Amino acid sequence: MSSRRGQRGAAKVVRQQLARERRRRRTIWVSVTAVAVVLIAGLIGWGVWSSQKSDEFTAPKNTAEGGTGVVVGSGPVTVDIYEDFLCPVCKQFQDTSGATVDQLISEGRIRAVYHPVAYLNRFSTTEYSTRSSAASGCAADEGKFAEYAKALYQRQPPEGSAGLTDDELIDIGAGVGLNRDDFGSCVRDNTFKPWTEHVTDTASRNNVTGTPTVIIDGQQVTDRSPDGIRAAVEAAGK
Amino acid sequence: MTVTAPSTRVVHWPAVRPWLGTAARLGLAAVWLLAGASKVDDLAASGRAVNAYQVLPYDVATVVGAALPFVELALGVLLLLGLATRLTAGISAALLVVFITGIASAWARGLAIDCGCFGSGGQLAEGQAPSYLPEILRDLGFLVMAGFLLIWPRTPVSVDGWLTGEPVVEDEDE
DSSP states (O other), X not given: OHHHHHHHHHHHHHHHHHHHHHHHHHHHHHHHXXXXXXXXXXXXXXXXXXXXXXXXXXXXXXXXXXXXXXXXXXOSEEEEEEEOTTOHHHHHHHHHHHHHHHHHXXXXXXXXXXXXXXXXXXXXXXXXXXXXXXXXXXXXXXXXXXXXXXXXXXXXXXXXXXXXXXXHHHHHHHHTTOOHHHHHHHHHTTTTHHHHHHHHHHHHHTTOOSSSEEEETXXXXXXXXXXXXXXXXXXXXX | OTTHHHHHHHHHHHHHHHHHHHHHHXXXXXXXXXXXXXXXXXXXXXXXXXXXXXXXXXXXXXXXXXXXXXXXXHHHHHHHHTSXXXXXXXXXXXXXXXXXXXXXXXXXXXXXXXXXXTSOOEEOOTTOOOOHHHHHHHHHHHHHHHHHHHHOOOOSSOHHHHHHTSOOOTTOOO
């Protein structure tokens, strides 16, 4: 009797050990699976992103060295303006200080470099930031960036909307005197979309984290009013 | 009354706790799924949001920014299923600690950025004040949920429970 009870007891211990072993192995496999899922997800993200970015681009004419911005004017002081055509504060800057910038350009005081970055793609349903920037590249190629940019701001769509259609972007170009056919095919073919990516990428690499950002001779300007811009140009010109 | 009140709480805790765990698990799953989904459609922007913290070199920040939304989605799915809950809760807690540290360091360095936790991100527009404290408190709340699951990972309606084939019992702490 006692030996049978002992056997039963031993069998129970063995069963428990086997069960424990099964549980242990199951935990290991479940953990390995979970870690693999997380790692693979991360790798997928990396892969998707790598396939999205294009390394080669053609810069439009009239752009600065390296093609990171459109140059207007040839004054001694360089004013870098980072803008997104969807950004309301950028329109505000254009409305309040755009005339001052234009005047400084025509006085030969400054060389403006416009960087039309696509930071706000998630605030339109059609990547309006990228499309409008690429279209402005088409305008820059024909030497009409400044006129086109102003016209874009006049018709700035609200954040969260679909933005302007390609047809509307082309109409605006024709409105500032661009050849409808050439400009139209440049916009439709996404000719300068890789350039927009390059402009955007370079801007973030240089720690430009928001729009509008105005940098005068390497110094970021916090007061973007007409007086602030003039004062900063004066200071940089000395 | 004063004697029975604490004792009823003791009686109820084992019954309530597993379901609290399920709530924490599903809540945390929702957090990760929302956070991942809000970033996944613009990976470049996600990279810029990471870069705005000015902690990592730009090229590393863009890779982290691209991988992060997918990792968040994966954690969300794992928690939703209740697969490897303790491990997933551990990874979640570690990530949340990294996020909280990042936000605190941005605050300490006087940066004016959006945390980019649920989309957007990057530098704030003029006149917009950063909301670091609410962001940190919110993440601490998520951390509590992850901590609960780290301590009591077995919850009803989970793949873990189905694999083990046992009801949620008291001594699941192996």
